[in-house]
Amino acid sequence: MSTAPAALRTRWGGQRALAVLSIVLANVLGGVSYPAQKAALAGLPPATVTLLRNVVALVALAGCVRMRRVAPVAWTRAESLRVVVLGAFAFALPMWLGIVGVERASASNASILILLEPVTIVAIAWLVLGERIGALKLASLSLGLFGALAIVLEGSSLGDLMAGEHFTGNALLALHGILWGCYTPLAKPLCERHDPFDLCLRATAVGVVALIPAALAEAGRIETGPALAPALAWTVALGLAVSFGGTLLWLAALRHIPATNVAGFVFLQPLAGVLVGIGLLGERLSGAALVGAALIVAGVGFDVALSSARKDSDQSADGFT
Template structure:
């Protein structure tokens, strides 16, 4: 039987891989970038409601409960995250958009050190540096023919990293008090009207124009529940910095799918960057395992 920590790492890895599908589905959604985020939330809500309403849960965890101010803050961060990220996907390659967005570990590691006393050890920092070098190489190694406006798209993706870090850290705080299901339900429910307002304000086409577009939007809802929900669950059992670094496998999955489905080129530099990034993720997890349950920065938050 795997330990609780091992199970959490396996679920986190699977969730990050699932999230690699998100930029592909955004491209296929056949609607505006912010509108794709709205449909992601809208299709996820019924699944999340069923998740938190299922019988047999622990005392105090049954039912949806009520939203809190921190849940509203998580919703705001995630709305900003999706809005900027989906526009970056429209302007640059899937690989660049996803890689630059996932520079989040730099912010999360520093903030976790200050907020949660998760002090990073030297080996973990080396692993983070290797993973970030791989991410930078994947972005810098692009051949320049990957999107309508790569510089603007890359800038949007880099800003997204800040919003995602804010969401990450807010969820980390909430996971010490509330179940992952409740956090996902209310951050999604509160975020959906915000994304709808952004889409309308920007004059985007709201409804997908094809059946394939609707199926892509429905797929985004499932990715949101399984991918982002798995990350939120793992944040209750693993240090924030380790979780943020592990999620860096998402751009590798997205880049490979972008190459396969959209014929987006993968240069030798990008392939080398992907290898370095994955090596950094493996080293980060190994360094965390060496020091026991404290991971890269001391004790984890209880589930």
Template sequence: MPPKSHLDRSAIALMVVLCLVWGVQQVTIKLASAGISPVLQAGLRSIGASVLVWAWAMSRGVRLGEADGTLRPGLLAGVLFAFEFALIFWALDFTTASRGVIFLYTAPFFVALGALWLLPNEPMRRAQWAGMGLAFAGIVVLFGENLLLPSGQAWIGDLMMLAAAVLWGATTLTVKSSALARAAPEKMLLYQLGVSALVLPLLALGFGERGIHAPTALVWASLAFQTVVVASASYLAWFWLIRHYPATRLSSFSFLTPVFGVLAGALLLGEPLTPAVFIALALVGAGIWIANRPPAGN
């Protein structure tokens, strides 16, 4: 399948499903954190997903060991991926998830800025910038009141989340601008899962985390969902999309994830559902539509 310059209906539908899955993941992380410390949780997820994706690749005859120029960018993407998640989880010791998400979801802007230099074949139009700005405004509407209520060390966590956003964008750009863009999605993902499977448990030890301290059936089920559905199936689909579609257009859909996360929290955890959620969903939806509509005359 040759690369495309715009998102077709199949890509749009798949991205909405992925954002829904990633939104539900926010709930399962909360549930699993009751029994497994966060960074170790991410490491265990990467270990399990590495095994699953490797088995899937072997069953499909994907050549993982051939020399195709992906080793260096693959290891770089893996390191970026590992430290992104370490920063996200560590930041929650200093700031709230609702504050942090505002800083984390600046990532699409870093992808767009980096694309100006690294992805000349994916030029950003004014409408795309405007659409992403409108979608980000939806996230601010959803969580913005928390910006007015910082705790003493919240700025430390906020900076960590911002750094994680930079790493998220850098990972996407590394994949899209290197030989990884021509590699099988399984190989792209295994670089990141493999490195993070090694790095994250060591970071968990370095952070002095409690580890597995209260395992229950719900905790293990939440970790299994993250491992099988999120880190294996959804990430494979994401890297397949990155290989075939413009990264800047795909990234604009990520603004749906925190909105779906709040909706999932309301449905699964009984968390409050306010009018701001629906305002945010309308703004994000409008922003995505503006960012992805074809230029006039096409």
């Protein structure tokens, strides 16, 4: 009797466990990036923060690609065009819109509107990538969505999103969430053929070029003073931890798990924000936050178990054909 199916399942299990760990860490980094962005905004304007953090990431990526010396897979013209769209409209633009939106709206509203990202991921993955979305998958995503709403709605309500003083910022944040939702389905086919470092380098390079005009337009807002050095430090930290590390983790995970699975993990971002508030700011864990955290963890765990069972079933069927 051949042991090949068992070996394949063991290999898949190891790869999937690493992918799940990577996407969890990537979303935690994404969740804690908002306080870091606010700190950077104390001394630098938004487009400048966004451009500089991506320049830092680009330098780190270029160094890694050079040291790794992995032979790149040839890029087709269609793939190169997809990278341009990915880097400009699903990476640089939502990153900039997000930080501008945070300036013009409340942080709690930002947490609500980022939840448009997983909804967009699921819709595009179903319509464009043809990924299956069954009742159990929708149930796991619903658990995560309800949990995230339980956390972020504690300090605001859905009605606040249309408040006149925050309308512009909320509109930007809504667009930011939808565009981020396009990133995962656009990147998924590229991740399956290309090295994550090479893909991340190309998309980040496109993003840097796309951000230059916005950064130049606000050059007059940059002022020297005591707030500049800390702002630069926070920007470098964002570049290394999130734009470099978080994006690489995201793309590496996307090679092994479906885009619809990634959507469920996005709900970890509001949870990460709550934990940062408790650990660094001394905030109290409320009952609503505790219930929300439990629902998010349950939804993510259910999603992981469901996907693992489905993959094992598919591989078992392949082993007997």
